[in-house]
Amino acid sequence: MQTQDTLTGGQALVRLLANYQVDTVFGIPGVHTLELYRGLPGSGIRHVLTRHEQGAGFMADGYARVTGKPGVCFVITGPGVTNASTPIGQAYADSIPMLVISSVNHTASLGKGWGCLHETQDQRALTAPITAFSAVALTPEDLPELIARAYAVFDSERPRPVHISVPLDVLAAPIARDWTAEVVRRPTRGVPATEVLAAAAAKLAAAKRPMIIAGGGALNAGAEVQQLSQRLAAPVFTSVAGKGLLAVDEPLNAGSTLCTEAGWQLIAQADVVLAVGTEMADTDFWRERLPLTGELIRVDIDPRKFNDFYPCALALQGDSQHTVRALVEQLPDANAASGEAQDAVATVQAAVKASxxxxxxxxxxxxxxxxxxxxxxxxxxxxxxxxxxxxxxxxxxxxxxxxxxxxxxxxxxxxxxxxxxxxxxxxxxxxxxxxxxxxxxxxxxxxxxxxxxxxxxxxxxxxxxxxxxxxxxxxxxxxxxxxxxxxxxxxxxxxxxxxxxxxxxxxxxxxxxxxxxxxxxxxxxxxxxxxxxxxx
Structure with a gap:
């Protein structure tokens, strides 16, 4: 029997999220999430009532994009999850950290097709392809481990959505011990091995026309990318997710113009291209393949990007900010003459408007x-x-x-x-x-x-x-x-x-x-x- 001081799994989960510094959740209360909502009063977490679960997911996405913190939403099992799956897919495609907490039917009914309210035969399977991981908490004590795993993704991997389903009986069950303060955050800010950094720096220093493509994975590395650009006299293109990375009036800032003929013509002249935190997708370039004729060096936290559509000559796996800073430190102190590169960028910008x-x-x-x-x-x-x-x-x-x-x-x-x-x-x-x-x-x-x-x-x-x-x-x-x-x-x-x-x-x-x-x-x-x- 639950005593007044005993927390349910749902209440404890909300307290745990508050201790992870979650300040806002987006969602719509439903009969299958009542135990989550029992935990919200006094938690310090603001609940934003959306008018559709799709709206909850997109709001969590927008929250994450401006803050860099994971956006969080609460949805019910079944239709709540399917309604939220489109924004989950959007966040997955654009590498946005999002934590989706949903209910699911009672543990005893899972996968049995009993016709329970909001029943989905395998809810986890719905979101597994569009999340970093999707898991079911089979006991209240699974929750702190799963939340810690989610934040390991947000802090140390390519940030993508995580979906955690919690059965109704787990949400309502009293917790066996108080795990609400068990916050585990161990961000890793790795850099590639010294010899790989040295090889990349040597290629960049020897390049006649180096250029940089920076994406959403480089948003925290703006100062470092600018310093590297100036050191090399390298024009910088950004993806749409990387817009604003450099100051508007930075003369080497070519902006997100790699979807234009002028941008394609300039990148084709590069003998070495450094791609930082970008998957180099055709949705940014508006063509199947960029006309790259030079060597490609890639900096990415996701090793799967090194041998995909654009295999690279050198792969630098690590945090973009720390890796680019380490590259700068490997280069000569003096900035290269940048007049020709600045003229090339100005030509691109003028050609874009003229076209x-x-x-x-x-x-x-x-x-x-x-x-x-x-x-x-x-x-x-x-x-x-x-x-x-x-x-x-x-x-x-x-x-x-x-x-x-x-x-x-x-x-x-x-x-x-x-x-x-x-x-x-x-x-x-x-x-x-x-x-x-x-x-x-x-x-x-x-x-x-x-x-x-x-x-x-x-x-x-x-x-x-x-x-x-x-x-x-x-x-x-x-x-x-x-x-x-x-x-x-x-x-x-x-x-x-x-x-x-x-x-x-x-x-x-x-x-x-x-x-x-x-x-x-x-x-x-x-x-x-x-x-x-x-x-x-």
Whole structure:
């Protein structure tokens, strides 16, 4: 019999998470997670009620991207897990740390097909392919071990989601001992062996045209990458996840332009390419393979990247910050002459703008207005929309963790909930969501969460072209009659007002800039609907 002082497994798990410095969880309470919610009062953990489990997962993702800490969500067994599986897949594709705690049916029923409420025959198998690991806690005493294992992934491996299922009887069972303070965090910040570092440094020092590609795995290594770039006179490209790694005005910063013809032409001239913390995916390059003609050196915490689509001449397994710093220390103290490399970067940047097509010119004009109104410390969360695709390479981010885009999985509906989650991770930072009319309707219900919970600026810029524009254009490009790409949209302004948002409907780009300033001055949620006819 449980005494008043005995903690259930669910209560103890919440206390353990609080001791791991979890301050926010996203979720929706359900009959199968009640014991988790018993533990929340007095824990110091803020619970954010989302309106769909997909929203909970995307909010956890956005929280993680701006903070670097794992985002946490609570979901019920069965439909809660399947609803959350899309954001879990997105986080897996983009190497985002996320901890998903779900219930599962009673231990005695697992896999037996008894027809229990929310029953899934093998819930762990659903998420195993899209997580670093997925496990079931069969006793309350399994929980501290599994949470420690999750944080070992977040701290020392390629950060990816972890899913832990807890049966209903385990959530409700009294714990046999108090393990709520058993926090195990042993971050490893390894560097490659000295001889490998020396070989890499020698190749870089001897290179005539070295270049660097830095990704989301290098977000903590901006200063080191900049120092290495200057030491070698090496242009630096970033992936979309690495946007903002170098200062906008850094003359060797080529930005995320490796998806453009000008970027491809420049990287083809490199005799040595150093790739730091990037999987070098075609979703960043917009072509099947980069035209690399020089030797490739890779720095990555994930050894599986060394012999995949881009096998490397030298593999440096280790933490990006410490490894790049060690490379710098192996090089001569003097910076190489960088005039030619700076000119090459300036040529790329000019060529990118000059190559804009009619649609990209409209996007650039909108993005220029955004740039003019955006507060210095703001972040931008984007959806899968043509405006964001142009922004991925044409918008200059002034700092890392400021451009949140669902690159790898490419999930529609990401932008709004991820932006809301980012606000909880960095409430002092103004937020902007860039979303198209199609993607907005995937998760529009999360405006209810935003209006209810936020008391600082979040601006939602809805680019309404009354179409699934990218798919329509792709169909036309392939000589396919457009079908299913011209949906009937609701009255977005009335919808936003119904949720309690401030609403703006600019009729020109000049008015857009004014409305953006107003939105960033409003302590709450503002929806700005920009129709394509007003941006031409």
């Amino acid at each position: 804009h097509g009619p649609l990209q010119k409209i996007h650039q004009a909108i993005l220029d207005r955004v740039q003019a109104a955006l507060p210095a410390n703001a972040f931008i969360s984007t959806d899968m929309t043509q405006l964001a695709y142009t922004g991925n390479y044409a918008f200059a981010s002034s700092q890392p963790r400021s451009w949140l885009h669902p690159t790898g999985y490419g999930t529609l509906g990401y932008g709004l909930p991820a932006g809301i989650g980012a606000k909880f991770g960095a409430p002092q930072r103004p937020g902007l969501v860039l979303v198209g009319d199609g993607g907005f309707l995937y998760t529009a219900q999360e405006l209810a969460t935003a209006v209810e919970e936020l008391d600082s600026p979040l601006v939602v810029l809805l680019w309404n072209n009354d179409a699934l524009g990218q798919i329509r254009d792709d169909m036309l490009g392939l000589d396919i009659e457009p079908i299913g790409v011209l949906p009937r949209n609701p009255d977005f302004a009335a919808l936003a007002r119904a949720f309690g948002c401030e609403v703006r409907e600019p009729q020109s780009l000049a008015q857009l800039e004014t409305d953006l300033h107003s939105g960033f001055a409003h302590a709450g949620v503002t929806l700005i609907e920009l129709k394509h006819t007003c941006a031409q």
